[in-house]
Amino acid sequence: MARTRAKDYEEKRALIRTRAVELFAEHGFANTSIAMLASACGTSKALLYHYYSSKEALLYEIFEHHTRTLLDIFSDVQRQRLSPPEALRAGLRELMRVYQQAQKTHLVLLYDLNRLPEEERERIAQREREVVAGLAELVDPLAAEVLQKQPEWRKPIAMTLMGMINWTFTWLRQEGPVSHEQYAELAGTIFLEGIAALPAAPLFLKEEDP
Numbered sequence: 001m002a003r004t005r006a007k008d009y010e011e012k013r014a015l016i017r018t019r020a021v022e023l024f025a026e027h028g029f030a031n032t033s034i035a036m037l038a039s040a041c042g043t044s045k046a047l048l049y050h051y052y053s054s055k056e057a058l059l060y061e062i063f064e065h066h067t068r069t070l071l072d073i074f075s076d077v078q079r080q081r082l083s084p085p086e087a088l089r090a091g092l093r094e095l096m097r098v099y100q101q102a103q104k105t106h107l108v109l110l111y112d113l114n115r116l117p118e119e120e121r122e123r124i125a126q127r128e129r130e131v132v133a134g135l136a137e138l139v140d141p142l143a144a145e146v147l148q149k150q151p152e153w154r155k156p157i158a159m160t161l162m163g164m165i166n167w168t169f170t171w172l173r174q175e176g177p178v179s180h181e182q183y184a185e186l187a188g189t190i191f192l193e194g195i196a197a198l199p200a201a202p203l204f205l206k207e208e209d210p
Helices: 009-027 034-041 045-051 055-079 084-101 103-115 118-149 151-170 180-193 195-200
Strands: none
Touching: 009 034, 009 045, 009 055, 009 103, 034 045, 034 055, 055 084, 055 103, 055 118, 084 103, 084 118, 084 151, 084 180, 103 118, 103 151, 118 151, 151 180, 180 195
16 A cells, blocks of 8 residues: 655655755765765655655756746746836846755756756756746847847847856855845846946845945
């Protein structure tokens, strides 16, 4: 008879994903054993397998959950029916909010995506393309005239903006002088108005800053 799922089943799975990301980021996927993961979760290897059948299944779930969260951002922003500039700024704020909590996930995604079987790897790669497409949909009305004449610029324009925010996991730190929320405003202003607009832009400081 199949084992009954506990009421906190999904919470336990979420905890395992969190601990796994920490270990994968620190030691690498290949060097992280199930025993290490079980110890970090305060459970046994046998119980861990109740939640995930393998390390690869766990890795896929980490990437699937992360990319789904990113895609949900664009659906939420579109439902708000904001003006095109405000929609873009809202999308950037939400992306940076997720990125703030997912710096280690980005690191694992960068180095360990190739650990997945080809079919699952392609699913995640497709999700990443959909994230870029979601960002492009926020940019489209802002560049309608250009894209009407040169539609081939759609992806390069979206990737330019994605490049501004996607690699922040390598350098933007929570304890640094610029917050993730402030950086979202900075990137939005530069992209929408150009760097010359920054002196007059209402970029807010962290609460502890004078």
